Amino acid sequence: xxxxxxxxxxxxxxxxxxxxxxxxxxxxxxxxxxxxxxxxxxxxxxxxxxxxxxxxxxxxxxxxxxxxxxxxxxxxxxxxxxxxxxxxxxxxxxxxxxxxxxxxxxxxxxxxxxxxxxxxxxxxxxxxxxxxxxxxxxxxxxxxxxxxxxxxxxxxxxxxxxxxxxxxxxxxxxxxxxxxxxxxxxxxxxxxxxxxxxxxxxxxxxxxxxxxxxx
Amino acid sequence: xxxxxxxxxxxxxxxxxxxxxxxxxxxxxxxxxxxxxxxxxxxxxxxxxxxxxxxxxxxxxxxxxxxxxxxxxxxxxxxxxxxxxxxxxxxxxxxxxxxxxxxxxxxxxxxxxxxxxxxxxxxxxxxxxxxxxxxxxxxxxxxxxxxxxxxxxxxxxxxxxxxxxxxxxxxxxxxxxxxxxxxxxxxxxxxxxxxxxxxxxxxxxxxxxxxxxxx
Numbered sequence: 001x002x003x004x005x006x007x008x009x010x011x012x013x014x015x016x017x018x019x020x021x022x023x024x025x026x027x028x029x030x031x032x033x034x035x036x037x038x039x040x041x042x043x044x045x046x047x048x049x050x051x052x053x054x055x056x057x058x059x060x061x062x063x064x065x066x067x068x069x070x071x072x073x074x075x076x077x078x079x080x081x082x083x084x085x086x087x088x089x090x091x092x093x094x095x096x097x098x099x100x101x102x103x104x105x106x107x108x109x110x111x112x113x114x115x116x117x118x119x120x121x122x123x124x125x126x127x128x129x130x131x132x133x134x135x136x137x138x139x140x141x142x143x144x145x146x147x148x149x150x151x152x153x154x155x156x157x158x159x160x161x162x163x164x165x166x167x168x169x170x171x172x173x174x175x176x177x178x179x180x181x182x183x184x185x186x187x188x189x190x191x192x193x194x195x196x197x198x199x200x201x202x203x204x205x206x207x208x209x210x211x212x213x214x215x
Numbered sequence: 216x217x218x219x220x221x222x223x224x225x226x227x228x229x230x231x232x233x234x235x236x237x238x239x240x241x242x243x244x245x246x247x248x249x250x251x252x253x254x255x256x257x258x259x260x261x262x263x264x265x266x267x268x269x270x271x272x273x274x275x276x277x278x279x280x281x282x283x284x285x286x287x288x289x290x291x292x293x294x295x296x297x298x299x300x301x302x303x304x305x306x307x308x309x310x311x312x313x314x315x316x317x318x319x320x321x322x323x324x325x326x327x328x329x330x331x332x333x334x335x336x337x338x339x340x341x342x343x344x345x346x347x348x349x350x351x352x353x354x355x356x357x358x359x360x361x362x363x364x365x366x367x368x369x370x371x372x373x374x375x376x377x378x379x380x381x382x383x384x385x386x387x388x389x390x391x392x393x394x395x396x397x398x399x400x401x402x403x404x405x406x407x408x409x410x411x412x413x414x415x416x417x418x419x420x421x422x423x424x425x426x427x428x429x430x
Contacts, residue, residue: 049308050290075265077293082314093264099297 036202135168225400251417350383
């Protein structure tokens, strides 16, 4: 990553999921998405060994470095450290954000999933750099994810100063429902990764996010 | 851990598995096993969240500190670092041993699973402190584990100078079959953790290991 933490563009945040990809490799999916305009990438690999996660992260980092966009590792702080990623994203069932921060130091990015004001405030106190808030819409990717209401999103926005990335079931047809919430960007999985043309899907979503943020 | 790395006693190495425990908590199982004489403990938790793994590790570390025996964390170097464990154990599908060593530094313990001479030599070159070799016998704990022959164990013993802990299906009835192989200790899961009386099971195994090593 060539950008300092305060200059990160959270606009269109891709989360990977190798089970949903329309490409053969995670690297190729990320490359296509970067060509289309995603501004950061989170490698989220729940269904492979740590070795495979590590090796994939090494490959994907070459792509994100080439496009000068941050690479975030889901949950595994050790893999983030091993590959020199730009940070980690931790959910409420992962290593505590405060421990992730302690292990990564002040310069790396720590993102935290929050679905209510209490979790958002805790994350801010624990040293999070940004929040992933959702699921905003029902989603097939995380079937157990509870939906966060637009009202709760606005309460979180009012409660913390951190950048907020909305996540969960966001696609081109519903993204503009997030207008006026003050979010800094959207995170998507299947709307990009499962698209037959990943680059085109990312390009279109990037345009919609631009509209959203210009309101 | 109060002992320096070179003074570690690998004699009776307990691996946890919360699915098999005869006690309510991992901490209680470890406490009973330590009372019975296990000389080190590996926390192996494949079926819980990272948060739960971390919290269990914090609790278990209080017990292992009290008994002054090393606590090893399976696979997750970040959790080992977060709780201040004595080291990690990595399998062939985990983070590479060389990366574990790099992240943990020279003073922590890095153990590596090896089932043949090639893997054993690689582990030694990558900075392993000890090898876990097996599975020595068919085991219900890791149903996909291939059995390592006594001959291969002896070849590994001849090929590397690292301490060797034999693992896989070892119990009081077959442990003496490992006589004359030059191993430094045995690792067990169910023979201790699933016993109705964990302390008694550990005591009995500790005595057999003593016999084994006195041959």
